[in-house]
Amino acid sequence: MQDSADPLAFTPVPRVRSRRDGWSAERQQRFIELLAQIGLVAICARAVGMSAKSAYALRKRPGAEDFARAWDEAVGLGRFRAEREAIDRALHGERRPVFYKGRQIGERTVYNDKLLIAVLRAKHPKYAGGGFEGW
Structure with a gap:
């Protein structure tokens, strides 16, 4: 469940079966952290060793509501940060x-x-x- 102090905190999507190369709770957390930095799903998924297609599939799974909420928050934050950096570079x-x-x-x-x-x-x-x- 969401921690009111941290909008990116979330309950990981339950895994159907445990796979070494799957969307572990740690991998989900790292994906959301990266998404909050740049807001680009494909790049963040690749950075954690997964595909964008699998990230979107994970988002649609039953029990992924909190993950999807954190994803939306992270994308917004990542886009804001990227825009701020671009404006700063352009002006300075x-x-x-x-x-x-x-x-x-x-x-x-x-x-x-x-x-x-x-x-x-x-x-x-x-x-x-x-x-x-x-x-």
Whole structure:
């Protein structure tokens, strides 16, 4: 059951049979933790050694309601974190090393306007066609 202090806490989906390569309680927990970091199901499933297809199947199993709730919370949190990071990088840039003759001689800040526009379009789909004039 959900711990009111932690929206990502959940009761693992009961396993029909115990398999070494299956969705153990530990694997389910790690999947939800990763999902809260980036919000991308396929990448998180692969990171725990499972497929996205099996993750969605697990979510649909009887007794998976709490897991599905934690999944939804984690995806929202992961997307928020990714958007925040993209906006921060777009506004403040990224430090990249500068090399000359194989040696690092300094750093430069690189800004990415396309990254900021992608985030804004994702947050405001009505501007997906490019028309930001209404802002």
